[in-house]
Amino acid sequence: MIPLDRLLGVVIFFQTGIGVQGNLFLMYLFSFLFFTGQRLRPIDLIFTQLALANSLLLLSKGVVQGLAALGLKNILDDIGCKIVFYLHRVGRGVSLSATCLLSGFQAIVISPHEPRWIKLKVRVPRYIIPSLLLCWIFHILQNIVILVKLEGPRDTGNTSETKDYGYCSVNVTTDISESLHALVISLPDAVCMTSISFTTGYKVYLLYKHHKRVQQVHTDSVSHRAFPETRATQMILLLVGTFVTFYLLNSILTGCMHSITLKPWIVHSSAFLAACFPMVSPFVLIKSDPQIMKYYRVVQGRKSPHTE
Template sequence: MISNDIVVGLFLLFQTVFGVLGNSFLMGLYIITFFIGPRLKPIDFLLIQLAFANDLVLLSKGIPQTMAALGYTNFLDDVGCKLVFYFHKVARDLSRCTTCLLSGFQVITLSPSISQWAKLKARPTKYIVQFCFFCWTFHLLANYNILVLMKDSQGSSNITERKNFVYCSAKFPVSLYIGVFVFLISLPDVLCVGIMVGTSGYMIFVLYRHHQRVQYIHGHSLKPSCSPETRATQTILLLVILFVSFFSVNSILVSYIYYEKSSSFLVHTSTFLAACFPACSSFILIVGDSHVRKYWLIFWEKMITQF
C-alpha cells in the first residue's frame, strides 16, 4: 500500500513541474518581447519578478521536499539546508511583496482622475525597477537569520529546542523564542495580506460601480465588452484572492507544526499548500491578462515573418 508521504510527494512533483513550466513560459515571453517586440509596460517588470520568484520558490522547496517525501531524507548537509531554506524564504517573500505591489499599482491605475490618487498615477510607474531592486535587497538582508537557525537533520544540540522539517531542522534557544520568531516572520506577511485585502475591497468597489454605470448607459439588453483595465484588474484581483486563501489555510497549518509535534505528512502538506500560489499564478496571468496574449501574438507574428 502506498503511504501518504509518497502520495503527497507525487503531488509535489507534479506541482513543481507544472508551476515551473508556467512561470518559465511567462518569464521567457516577457524577456523575448523585451528584445523583439514592443516596449514593455512598467508593470510588466513586476510580472517578470513574480514569475522568477515563483520559479525559485518551487525549485528551492519543491524538489527537496519531493525527495524527502519519497524517502530520501539525508541528502543535504548543513550548508545545503541553510541555502535551500534561505533562498526559499527570500523567494517566497518576494512573491508576496510583488503581489502586494501589483494590487497597489492597480488601485492607483483604477482610481478616478478627480481623486487624490490622480497625482500619484504617473510617479510609481517611473520607479518600478527601483521598487524591485529594493525588494530584493531588503529580503536578502532581512532573512539572514535563516542561515543561523537552519541545520541538517542529523545535527544535535543539548541546549536548543529543535523543530524537524524532515530533511532539515531549525534550532531555537528557548521555547519562548519559537513564539517570538513565528511572530516576527509572520508580521510582514500579515501586513502585506492586510494591504491586499484593503486594495482588493477597493478594486471590487470600483468594478461594481463601473458595472452599474455601464449598465445604466447601455441598458440591460446590451453586454459591453470589458476594457483592458477591467480585465487586468480582475486578473490581479484573482491573484490576490488566491494568495490570501492559500496563505490563510497554510498559516493555520504552519502554526500547528511549530507548536505541536508534527508528522512528516503535515510538513509535506504545508509545503504543497504554500506552493499552490506560485504554481497557479502564471496560468492565471496567461489566461486572464490581455497584455500576455498580445505579447504572445506578437511573438508568433515575428517568428512567422522570420521563416
C-alpha cells in the same frame, strides 16, 4: 493503495513542474521582448519579478520535498539546509511583496480621473523598479539570520529540540528570543496582507460602481452579456482570493508545526500549500491579461521565418 506520503511526493513534483513552466514562460516572454526592443508596460516589470520569485520558491523546496516524500530522508547537510530554507524564505517574501505591489499598482491605475489621482498615476511607474529592488534587498537581508542560526542536529537523539522536515532535520530552540524573531519576521507579512486586502476591496468597489454606471446606459438587448468590468473583477478576486486562501492555510499549518511533533504528511502538506499560489498565479495572469497573449503572438511572429 498508494501511501499518503508517496502520493504527496508525486503531487509535489507535478505541482513544481507545472508551476515552474508557467513562471518561466512569463519570464522568457518579457525578457525576449525587452532585449528585442519592444515596449513593455510598467506592470510587466512586476509580473517578471513575481514570476522570478515564484520560480525560486518552487525550485528551492519542491524538488527536495518531493524526494523526501518519496522516501529519500535527510538528503541535505547543514549547508544544504541553510540554502534551501534561505532561498525559500526569500522567494516567499518577494512573492508576497510583489503581489502587494501589483495589487496597489492596479488600484491606482483604475482610480478615478481626478487631478490628485492623475498626478499619482504619472509618478507611480517611476517607483516600480526602486520598489522591486527594495523588496529583494529587504528579504535578502531579513533572512540572513537563517544562514547564521539554522543548523542540522548535532545530537539526533535529542528529538525534543529537533524538527524533521523530511529532506533535512534542524535544531530548534524555544526561548523568548526565538519567539520575538518569529514575530518580527511575520510583521512584514501582516503589513502586506493588510495592504492587499484594502487595495483589493477598493478595486472591487470601483469596478462595481463603474459596472453599474455602464449597465444603466446599455439597452435590454445586450443586458445579459458579460461586461469587461465583471470579468476583471472576477479575475482580481480569483488571484487575490487564491493567494490569501493558500497563504492563511499554510500559515496556520506552519504555526502548528512549531508546536507539535511533526508528522511526515503534515510537512509535505505544508510544502504543497506553500507552492499552490506560485503554481497557479502565472496561469491566472495569462488568463486575466489579454496583453500577455498579444506579446506571445509578437514573439512567435518575430521567431517565425518569413515566407514568400
